[in-house]
Amino acid sequence: MIKVEEVTKRFEKDLVLKELNLNINKGSIYGLLGSNGAGKTTLLKIISGIIKANSGKVTIEDKLIFENALLKDKLIFIPDTPYFFSHYTVNQLADFYKNTYSSWNQNRFQQLGKIFKLDPRKKVHRFSKGMQRQVAFWLAFSTMPEVLILDEPFDGLDPVIRKKVKGLIIQDVAEREMTVLISSHNLREVEDICDYIGILHNGGFVLEKDLDDLKSDVHKIQIAFNGDPPEKLIESLNIVHQEKRGSVNIWIVKGDYADVDQEIRSYQPILKDILPLTLEEIFIYEMEGVGYAIENVLV
Numbered sequence: 001m002i003k004v005e006e007v008t009k010r011f012e013k014d015l016v017l018k019e020l021n022l023n024i025n026k027g028s029i030y031g032l033l034g035s036n037g038a039g040k041t042t043l044l045k046i047i048s049g050i051i052k053a054n055s056g057k058v059t060i061e062d063k064l065i066f067e068n069a070l071l072k073d074k075l076i077f078i079p080d081t082p083y084f085f086s087h088y089t090v091n092q093l094a095d096f097y098k099n100t101y102s103s104w105n106q107n108r109f110q111q112l113g114k115i116f117k118l119d120p121r122k123k124v125h126r127f128s129k130g131m132q133r134q135v136a137f138w139l140a141f142s143t144m145p146e147v148l149i150l151d152e153p154f155d156g157l158d159p160v161i162r163k164k165v166k167g168l169i170i171q172d173v174a175e176r177e178m179t180v181l182i183s184s185h186n187l188r189e190v191e192d193i194c195d196y197i198g199i200l201h202n203g204g205f206v207l208e209k210d211l212d213d214l215k216s217d218v219h220k221i222q223i224a225f226n227g228d229p230p231e232k233l234i235e236s237l238n239i240v241h242q243e244k245r246g247s248v249n250i251w252i253v254k255g256d257y258a259d260v261d262q263e264i265r266s267y268q269p270i271l272k273d274i275l276p277l278t279l280e281e282i283f284i285y286e287m288e289g290v291g292y293a294i295e296n297v298l299v
């Protein structure tokens, strides 16, 4: 559905994206993670056709996005600071969107009014930051987009509204196969709704994987032996991070759960716990692996 091929972007001398490739399937929710300055917003703007790559191409359903009004009619990008004609009321903005997006759905706009519970006669600049973000979602969902691109979407939303917005995203993905790309530092929210994850660092992907595969391929192991852990066991496992707390060793191990479990059992530890990792933990050790040190954050 969305295809990024060999995209390179420079700002003057700074190389921000380096021959980047990315595929996002129709009807999926893709979570774009990465360190500050990794190039996430730049990538979202290129995919939305707002800025142009220096080289490479971005297509949506095999059509180039840049300066393609027909494609942009089906795509909504909500930036980290939503942009409005702030002296417009929500109703006036709705009229503007109605005239701009061919798939505008007035009935949905009215239905969503019951969910967001904001006065549509009020000027946008009179709303709080979080309420303005709600307006952005209200208008975006009313255009029935085929592609929804979100930069830090949950910033400033209270937990109740977050849950509602996530529910609306999931509903549109399930019912209309909307495709969603989300850039966020809020890993718990991303973990909740995304089915695919990409971690961007210094303009390139450190990791890109189906979230379920990612989680089933990496484990946090708490393990203790009478004395030091056997060297042979350490050598046989793919340990990507290790630390010691008292007599308990904490290892982050990559590999198939059953294989790892069997290998460990054969050395008869006095304590063994194999736990799945949260996305936050996966993110931290992957970033550590590329030299982005965050120490002692695994709890």
Ligand SMILES: Nc1ncnc2c1ncn2[C@@H]1O[C@H](COP(=O)(O)OP(=O)(O)OP(=O)(O)O)[C@@H](O)[C@H]1O
Binding pocket: 011, 014, 016, 034, 035, 036, 037, 038, 039, 040, 041, 042, 043
């Ligand atoms: N218009 C611009 N002109 C010059 N440099 C820019 C411009 N926009 C972004 N950059 C630079 O490109 C790099 C990537 O910025 P970008 O905003 O894409 O990162 P990000 O991953 O979204 O970061 P964050 O997580 O902090 O929001 C940064 O070094 C930034 O300074």
